[in-house]
Amino acid sequence: MTNLMAFARGKGLxxxxxxxxxxxxxxxxxxxxxxxxxxxxxxxxxxxLALLLLAVRQxxxxxxxxxxxxxxxxxxxxxxxxLNGLWSTxxxxxxxxxxxxxxxxxxxxxxxxxxxxxxxxxxxxIEVVRTVPALLLVYVVLFALPxxxxxxPLFWKLVVPLAVSNAAAFAGIFxxxxxxxxxxxxxxGLAIGLTRGRTMRMIVLPQAARRVLPSIVSQSVGLLKDxxxxxxxxxxxxxxxxxxxxxxxxxxxxxxxxxxxxYLVVNASLSKLARTLESRQARA
Amino acid sequence: MDALxxxxxxxxxxxxxxxxxxxxxxAGAFAIGAVVAxxxxxPVPVLRAAGTVYVETLQNIPLLVLLILxxxxxxxxxxxxxLFTTAVVVIALYQAAYVAEALRSGINSVAxxxxxxxxxxxxxxxxxxxxxxxxxxxxxxxQPLGNIVIMLTMxxxxxxxxxxxxxxxxxxxxxxxxxxxxxxxxxxxxxxMLLASVxxxxxxxxxxxxxxxx
Amino acid sequence: MVHAPALSRMRRAALTVAAVVSMSAMAACSxxxxxxxxxxxxxxxxxxxxxxxxxxxxxxxxxILPGSTMEKIKQRGELIVGGxxxxxxxSQQNPVTGQVEGFDADLGKMLAKYIIGRPKVKIVxxxxxxxxxxxxxxxxxxxxxxxTITPERAEQVxxxxxxxxxxxxxxxxxxxxxxxxxxDLDGKTVIAGANTPAIPAIKKVAPNAEIVTFGSDPECVQAxxxxxxxxxxxxxxxxxxxxxxxxxxxxxxxxxxxxxYGIGLKHADDxxxxxxxxxxxxxxxxxxxxxxxxxxxGTVVQGEAPAPPAIGSVPGS
Numbered sequence: 001m002t003n004l005m006a007f008a009r010g011k012g013l014x015x016x017x018x019x020x021x022x023x024x025x026x027x028x029x030x031x032x033x034x035x036x037x038x039x040x041x042x043x044x045x046x047x048x049l050a051l052l053l054l055a056v057r058q059x060x061x062x063x064x065x066x067x068x069x070x071x072x073x074x075x076x077x078x079x080x081x082x083l084n085g086l087w088s089t090x091x092x093x094x095x096x097x098x099x100x101x102x103x104x105x106x107x108x109x110x111x112x113x114x115x116x117x118x119x120x121x122x123x124x125x126i127e128v129v130r131t132v133p134a135l136l137l138v139y140v141v142l143f144a145l146p147x148x149x150x151x152x153p154l155f156w157k158l159v160v161p162l163a164v165s166n167a168a169a170f171a172g173i174f175x176x177x178x179x180x181x182x183x184x185x186x187x188x189g190l191a192i193g194l195t196r197g198r199t200m201r202m203i204v205l206p207q208a209a210r211r212v213l214p215s216i217v218s219q220s221v222g223l224l225k226d227x228x229x230x231x232x233x234x235x236x237x238x239x240x241x242x243x244x245x246x247x248x249x250x251x252x253x254x255x256x257x258x259x260x261x262x263y264l265v266v267n268a269s270l271s272k273l274a275r276t277l278e279s280r281q282a283r284a
Numbered sequence: 285m286d287a288l289x290x291x292x293x294x295x296x297x298x299x300x301x302x303x304x305x306x307x308x309x310x311a312g313a314f315a316i317g318a319v320v321a322x323x324x325x326x327p328v329p330v331l332r333a334a335g336t337v338y339v340e341t342l343q344n345i346p347l348l349v350l351l352i353l354x355x356x357x358x359x360x361x362x363x364x365x366x367l368f369t370t371a372v373v374v375i376a377l378y379q380a381a382y383v384a385e386a387l388r389s390g391i392n393s394v395a396x397x398x399x400x401x402x403x404x405x406x407x408x409x410x411x412x413x414x415x416x417x418x419x420x421x422x423x424x425x426x427q428p429l430g431n432i433v434i435m436l437t438m439x440x441x442x443x444x445x446x447x448x449x450x451x452x453x454x455x456x457x458x459x460x461x462x463x464x465x466x467x468x469x470x471x472x473x474x475x476x477m478l479l480a481s482v483x484x485x486x487x488x489x490x491x492x493x494x495x496x497x498x
Numbered sequence: 499m500v501h502a503p504a505l506s507r508m509r510r511a512a513l514t515v516a517a518v519v520s521m522s523a524m525a526a527c528s529x530x531x532x533x534x535x536x537x538x539x540x541x542x543x544x545x546x547x548x549x550x551x552x553x554x555x556x557x558x559x560x561x562i563l564p565g566s567t568m569e570k571i572k573q574r575g576e577l578i579v580g581g582x583x584x585x586x587x588x589s590q591q592n593p594v595t596g597q598v599e600g601f602d603a604d605l606g607k608m609l610a611k612y613i614i615g616r617p618k619v620k621i622v623x624x625x626x627x628x629x630x631x632x633x634x635x636x637x638x639x640x641x642x643x644x645x646t647i648t649p650e651r652a653e654q655v656x657x658x659x660x661x662x663x664x665x666x667x668x669x670x671x672x673x674x675x676x677x678x679x680x681x682d683l684d685g686k687t688v689i690a691g692a693n694t695p696a697i698p699a700i701k702k703v704a705p706n707a708e709i710v711t712f713g714s715d716p717e718c719v720q721a722x723x724x725x726x727x728x729x730x731x732x733x734x735x736x737x738x739x740x741x742x743x744x745x746x747x748x749x750x751x752x753x754x755x756x757x758x759y760g761i762g763l764k765h766a767d768d769x770x771x772x773x774x775x776x777x778x779x780x781x782x783x784x785x786x787x788x789x790x791x792x793x794x795x796g797t798v799v800q801g802e803a804p805a806p807p808a809i810g811s812v813p814g815s
Contacts, residue, residue: 026327026409033327041330058362081593131434131480132473133441135452143456144465146631153637154623221344228346231713232445234623236583239349243714244591247584250743252716253357260349267344356717359724367710367726445692447710447726460693 064253072249073258085241086262092158092237093224099163100223101216104170111175114196122171129168137161138229158227158235166223173215177208214281217274221267238262288467291458298454299475305372305440305450306479310433312376317383324388327409335384342381348442350374355446371443379436386432390425391417423494430487434480451475551617554608555780567770568613571639577610580624580632580641580762584714587739587794588644589621601794602642605661608786609640612777625693630654633764640774641762644733646695652814656767657760658774660807660815665753666699667734669741671722672748677729680754683707689718689727696731699755719744739798758812775809782806
């Protein structure tokens with residue numbers, strides 16, 4: 001799913017360093033331009049507002065805004081149930097992220113290995129996995145493996161495919177991070193008599209780790225979104241909890257709006273963290 | 285392998301739907317993404333804010349949730365569209381946020397002097413973006429955009445959850461009847477890999493074409 | 499790792515003491531609130547269900563044979579059931595209490611009480627395709643999940659029962675004409691739950707119908723109301739329940755399939771099969787089966803509980 005942004009970001013690592021602020025693309029608007037902008041802004045905002053009002057009116061006319069349809073989400077038991085789901089979402093995300101990062105590190109080092117078969121195998125894994133949908137991997141774990149006697153517990157039915165697919169994405173991030181460390185660092189390490197492994201471990205990786213931190217956080221946001229595949233697995237994460245709730249109270253649309261908002265708040269906070277980390281690094 | 289060959293028509297239909305979903309959503313995502321990216325670097329504060337809100341909202345809600353909300357929610361505000369159309373639009377809107385971010389970071393990667401030089405020549409915002417900054421940005425964003433194409437292809441599989449019988453749904457249905465998951469899912473996986481490798485190949489060619497030799 | 503069933507087990511443990519209290523509180527709540535969000539009959543039958551468990555029989559010690567599956571369950575102190583959390587009327591989690599409610603869920607609890615002495619159940623939420631594997635590798639003791647007995651399945655698992663007979667029916671949006679029997683669906687767009695038995699059944703009676711699937715029952719209902727298909731094929735009792743809470747929905751004709759539901763057990767575990775069949779007979783004779791029906795499906799289907807199907811009457815059972 002969102003894995004592939006990691007590659008995009010990895011690539012962008014080096015480029016972003018000398019980035020020009022977008023402001024340089026235009027002169028500060030003069031008084032006349034400012035007036036035009038103001039008028040256009042007001043007109044456009046009014047148009048958007050009118051559209052929104054129309055949508056809300058339609059929504060209300062369809063009875064979707066009736067107080068009775070929203071009242072359950074003003075009660076604690078519904079929220080307790082959803083927050084339980086959120087907790088399961090976070091748990092699944094954290095465990096898959098840990099596994100995917102470990103796998104990704106191994107794969108990244110494999111791709112940078114001096115041995116050809118290792119390099120080749122890692123590259124093959126990454127290429128295959130990043131071009132197969134996570135949903136398909138979920139179906140394999142859900143329907144195919146039990147046929148061959150491997151029926152994982154529900155939690156792992158979600159975590160394993162996510163870890164497998166995200167490992168490739170994390171490998172991309174780590175590889176870009178390692179490559180972004182100046183060659184001179186490796187050369188210096190070798191020159192003072194460290195082995196290749198030690199140079200990697202003691203000199204290159206610590207520097208790379210700092211640089212890839214923002215990409216790791218934003219990849220984790222992607223992974224957190226991927227846990228919504230629990231809907232398919234029937235693992236009781238946030239979206240599946242929403243499904244059970246909607247089944248119970250028949251409030252399909254209200255429930256999914258609330259679920260969407262919870263995802264938005266959690267992920268936006270994580271994304272903000274990623275940006276904070278990024279800007280702190282840009283300053284350093 | 286009988287399960288695979290015996291059900292080729294059903295799987296082929298699924299593949300065609302996946303292809304149509306991918307291409308239509310891709311066109312939409314690039315168009316909308318370009319607009320949003322322009323908004324995010326424009327001189328108009330409201331546009332910049334709107335662009336930011338757009339990207340933040342769509343990148344932080346799972347596509348699956350957006351799909352379900354759109355399919356069942358839009359008819360309630362009077363927008364009735366078919367499942368396939370809804371899926372195309374939602375996937376396009378969702379991926380547009382990623383396209384916009386890739387384009388923006390591409391624009392930011394162009395040296396500051398280029399924009400300044402363009403302005404010094406008297407070019408307007410749009411003209412300097414179109415003739416000076418974007419052509420240079422394009423070379424650096426080909427790779428990220430190629431990855432978004434692959435990501436979008438994979439994401440079309442989520443349309444299966446809202447009743448669109450694309451490749452993944454077709455494979456799942458065939459498996460329900462044939463109960464031969466390994467050949468069926470491997471077959472579907474190979475089809476996705478072929479689609480992705482086409483995208484990868486085109487990306488590679490474009491990258492070489494657009495590379496700016498200095 | 500704490501996964502969902504374990505979580506709900508924790509919650510359930512915490513709630514066991516307060517269960518009766520909170521359930522009667524809920525009944526009061528729905529009586530005075532009158533919110534349309536609370537499904538019909540969600541309040542009152544709960545106390546009745548609690549009564550049903552109080553009267554439910556416990557097996558004599560001599561019936562728990564040494565070395566048997568029953569003994570293993572008794573020693574564990576918990577019956578592990580393969581089931582659902584999102585099957586209204588049969589096995590649906592109540593988000594307020596965390597309890598799983600419905601006909602299947604209540605039978606599971608009664609079976610647990612019969613073996614262990616307490617209605618202590620852990621539900622392992624299972625996709626329908628994995629039930630055979632869950633039973634054969636011992637992840638679950640029994641499966642209560644609209645598990646239709648077929649001779650093919652009986653080669654992989656053992657079935658006690660049948661304990662209930664149901665059937666698929668057709669629902670349409672109120673006011674739609676021209677659909678009076680399942681054959682009328684041929685050439686039309688029909689809505690069905692993803693991975694449900696409705697899909698092959700529709701293919702059989704209406705080979706040219708185009709089937710659109712959605713992940714859950716409320717999604718299918720919404721899709722029907724929004725005109726994404728002309729009809730919705732689902733278990734009759736579920737459709738009747740939907741029709742009750744939603745006046746836009748209309749059930750057409752009688753069920754067109756006969757699905758005998760069995761209790762899935764490990765293949766060739768004859769001891770357990772005899773034991774479970776014995777228990778089923780007992781709760782049917784004691785009127786507890788009928789009470790469980792009244793508390794769940796009976797809240798939406800009119801009239802008295804039907805006569806339970808004869809145990810062992812279906813090929814494969």
